[in-house]
Amino acid sequence: MCRRNRGGGVSKINDDVLQNILGRLPALTFASAACVSKSWNRVCSRVLTRPKLASALSLNPSLHEAVKEVFDKVLSEPIRPQFAIAFIGVQFNLKETHKLITEKLGGEIPIITNAASGIIGADAKTNELREVKWELGDEDGPNCEEYNTLSNLNRGIVLVVGFVPGLKVAAVPLIRPKKGNQTAMVDKFVIDIMNYTASVSGCTSPTGIIMFGDQTIDMKPVIAKMDHAMPEETTIVGDASGSFLFRSGVSSHSYSGDLYFFDAVALVFARDKEKPHGIGETQFYVTLSTGVIPFGPQLTAVAVRVKDQGCSWLSASMEGYHEILGGQDLLDSINEVMDQDEIDESPDLYIGVTQHRECSIGSVQLRSATSLAFYEVLGGDNEYFVVDGVGIKPGDSFLFYHSDSETASSSCANVFEDLEALKTGSNDKDHGDVIGVADNGLKKEVFGGFIFSCHLRGESYFGRPNVDSDPFSLNFPNVPLAGLFCTEEIGRDSPGSSAQKEGQEPSFGRCCLHVYSTVYLVMSYVPPPLEL
Numbered sequence: 383m384c385r386r387n388r389g390g391g392v393s394k395i396n397d398d399v400l401q402n403i404l405g406r407l408p409a410l411t412f413a414s415a416a417c418v419s420k421s422w423n424r425v426c427s428r429v430l431t432r433p434k435l436a437s438a439l440s441l442n443p444s445l446h447e448a449v450k451e452v453f454d455k456v457l458s459e460p461i462r463p464q465f466a467i468a469f470i471g472v473q474f475n476l477k478e479t480h481k482l483i484t485e486k487l488g489g490e491i492p493i494i495t496n497a498a499s500g501i502i503g504a505d506a507k508t509n510e511l512r513e514v515k516w517e518l519g520d521e522d523g524p525n526c527e528e529y530n531t532l533s534n535l536n537r538g539i540v541l542v543v544g545f546v547p548g549l550k551v552a553a554v555p556l557i558r559p560k561k562g563n564q565t566a567m568v569d570k571f572v573i574d575i576m577n578y579t580a581s582v583s584g585c586t587s588p589t590g591i592i593m594f595g596d597q598t599i600d601m602k603p604v605i606a607k608m609d610h611a612m613p614e615e616t617t618i619v620g621d622a623s624g625s626f627l628f629r630s631g632v633s634s635h636s637y638s639g640d641l642y643f644f645d646a647v648a649l650v651f652a653r654d655k656e657k658p659h660g661i662g663e664t665q666f667y668v669t670l671s672t673g674v675i676p677f678g679p680q681l682t683a684v685a686v687r688v689k690d691q692g693c694s695w696l697s698a699s700m701e702g703y704h705e706i707l708g709g710q711d712l713l714d715s716i717n718e719v720m721d722q723d724e725i726d727e728s729p730d731l732y733i734g735v736t737q738h739r740e741c742s743i744g745s746v747q748l749r750s751a752t753s754l755a756f757y758e759v760l761g762g763d764n765e766y767f768v769v770d771g772v773g774i775k776p777g778d779s780f781l782f783y784h785s786d787s788e789t790a791s792s793s794c795a796n797v798f799e800d801l802e803a804l805k806t807g808s809n810d811k812d813h814g815d816v817i818g819v820a821d822n823g824l825k826k827e828v829f830g831g832f833i834f835s836c837h838l839r840g841e842s843y844f845g846r847p848n849v850d851s852d853p854f855s856l857n858f859p860n861v862p863l864a865g866l867f868c869t870e871e872i873g874r875d876s877p878g879s880s881a882q883k884e885g886q887e888p889s890f891g892r893c894c895l896h897v898y899s900t901v902y903l904v905m906s907y908v909p910p911p912l913e914l
Contacts, residue, residue, distance in 0.1 A: 401425050408458050433547060433664050433907050434461050435830025437864040439503030439512060439540040445474050449482045452541040455506040463491050463543045465551045465631070465649060467592070469498045469866040471516060472625075473536035480627040483541070492553035492631030494649060496594050496624045499837035500867030502851055503540035511855050513848050514538060515840045515867050542864045544830070546664050546905075548657040549589060550582040553630045556604065556646040558596075564645070568604050569743045571646070572611050579652040587613045590666035592649040592832070592903070593620030593872050594628075599645045600692065601870065602755050602773055605894045609874060610741040610751045617666040619903045620648075621834055622870035622895055662909040665826070667804065670873045671797045671850070673790035673839060673898030674732060674756075674783040678719050681707070683735075683778045687766065694757070694774050695766035709762030716782050729784035730838070731759040732897055733769060736779045736890050752891035756783070785898045787843055797902060798853040804828070804904065805857045826906040828858050833865025835900040840867065850900045873901030 400422070415422055438455035442448040466487055470479050480495040487493060500515035516536045544551075556571040558564075576586040591608075595601040601622040608618060628647045651666070679700050687695040698707050720729070735755050741748040757769035759782075774780075805828065831854050841847045848855070854863055874894045 397421075397425055397428075401428055408460075410457060413462070430460060430462055430545060431547065431661060432827075432909075433549075433829050433905070434545045435542060435862045435905065436461055436544075437503055437540060437542040437830075437862040438506035439501060439514075439538065439864075440506050441512075441514065441538045443537045445479060445537075446482070448474070448537070448539050449479065449486070449541075451506040452539055453486055456541055456543045461543060461545050463487055463489075464546055464549075465491055465544050466493045467542045467544075467649070467864070468493075468495045469501050469540045469864070470495060471501070471536035471538045472497045472499075474539065476625060476627055479539070484629055487543075490629075490631055492551055492629060492649060494553060494592075494594060494626055494628045494647060496621060496626040496866070498621070498624065498866035498868060500835075500840065501538050501540040502833050502835070502865035502867075503863065511848060511851060511863070513835075513840055513851055513867075515837065515842070540864045540866070542830075542832075542862075546651065548654055548661040549651050549664055550654050551631065551652075552578055552650055553628045554578055554648045554650050555628065555630070555642075555644045556648075558599075558643040558645045564599075564603075567645070568607055571604070571648075572607060572743055575608075575648055575650055576611075578650055582655065583653040584655045585653075588616050588650050588652045589664070590617040590651045590903075591620075592651075593618060593622070593646060594624045594626045595620070595622040595646040595870075595872075596644065597623040597625055597869070600771060600773070601646065601872070602771065602895055604646060605872060606737075606739070606751075606753050606755075607741060607743070609753065609892065609894050610748050611743060616874075617668045617903065618872060618874040618894065619668055619832065619834055619901050620872040621866060621868040622872050623868060660910055662907055665906050665908060667904040667906065668873055668875050669797050669800050669902050669904075670871075670875055670896065671790060671793040671853070671900045671902075672896070673785055673787070673793070673836065673900075674734075675786045675789045676734065676781045676783050678716055678782045681712075681780055681782075683774055683776050683780065685766075686774050686776055688772050692770070692772055693760065694769050694772055696769065696774065697766055698780075708764050709767035710764055713759070713762050713767055720784060729786065730898070732756045732783045732785075733759060733780045734783050734890070734893070735774055737773070737775070738778075738891075754891040754893040755895065756893070756897045758897070785838070790839065790898065790900075791844060791849065794849055794853055794900070797900075798856065801853055801857040801902070801904065804906075826908050828861055828904055828906045830861060830905040831858065831863045832903040832905075833863065833900060834871045834873065834903075835865060835867050836871055836896075836898050837867040837869060838898060839900060854902060854904070871896045871899050871901045873899065 436456035438452040440448040440451040468483055484493050502513050504511050554574050559567045579588045580586045681698040681700055683696050684699050684706050685697045738752050740750050757771045760768045835850045
């Protein structure tokens, strides 16, 4: 850009002034400005040296209007999208919504559109943070009429667009096998993630993974294998029971919906081995609020029968007793324990099963591992009790768990303290490298976050709004946040998180697929060391 001086000549505007002007442009105008000249492109690159997350929510019942509202918001400032995620109500057509989003963003960036039971985010019009669950017939709460009228029910969208310099991003799918053997396809899925990571970063360890599983499949063995295969520092979060469409963002990978069906998709973030000079490090941190509590004695599965519709029928024994416990008698005893504990609500009942398993990928044997898997209790008869899901083996030990709102509220308070330490730079050594000051002495800057919350939580569960989003939004009030309510929450918590401190005994194994929980992904940036 030029200006005429008093003598009639032309002089260049100072780069700092130009940077200030370009930094105020909306994204599309900014992209055009970057094409004006090499010098302008260089200045535009200076505007975007730090990672950025832009998100917006719309409850407009018109799909086209809702998509327009969120795009107007997320593209109101400079950003070079590297990925996009949209959570939508199930009354918005998934295929049409995905098509609208991919057309508006263009290019070859990875895009995932996922249907949800509810959405979390800042309203595109008012900037008000909202937790929206669509529950027909819910007459409680000040916002039920707005969210649950027939015109608005299950209609809404939250869109996230991200820019993460120093990272490469791609969507890697788990292809559904045409005949039976999912194990081989899961192995291929994990290998594909590692191969993509190695191709862009030179190592096989992703920085983070955001996953979406199809609601018709059991994601437990998929998540368990990923937990065993991925190094401890790789964060994994997501929705295990959704309905999604995606674009991979990898030019060498083209997947036609006519040829393939998909059981899951992983949005993979990997360090860029060709990261430009002067770019810092993007880090992911995961913590979670649990909503179930164990009770009763530890039991052991004796006989396991798998029947129709993916259910397991179990008989059990208790240490010190030789007889096998009948299904209905055991459930009656469990209900008596809950009555003695004066549990007023009608909680949902689960078993948490400790599973010791050998794990391999193809012919490569991995370390043996112990994991904790939850199964909802459905009922029982004189001989067996019934749980939803498969994968339990005779000899597996388990405890009963029940949902508990007080536990969930207390756990949310612990998450708040966890994120407060992240914000203030606590020197609590238990937090390891998760404290607010990086090894180079520079303060970490939180630039975005995701929430994956159980659809059974929310205002109707806690009795007040925004309990699940408060730990993040109160600590980082001006930081973009997006989330959804789902049926099964994926969350592999980070070392030193509050979830690990308050969680199960290590011998029970780590749980990565949760019930009644809220999973928090915090994205932060560490600037590069100052040059002397």
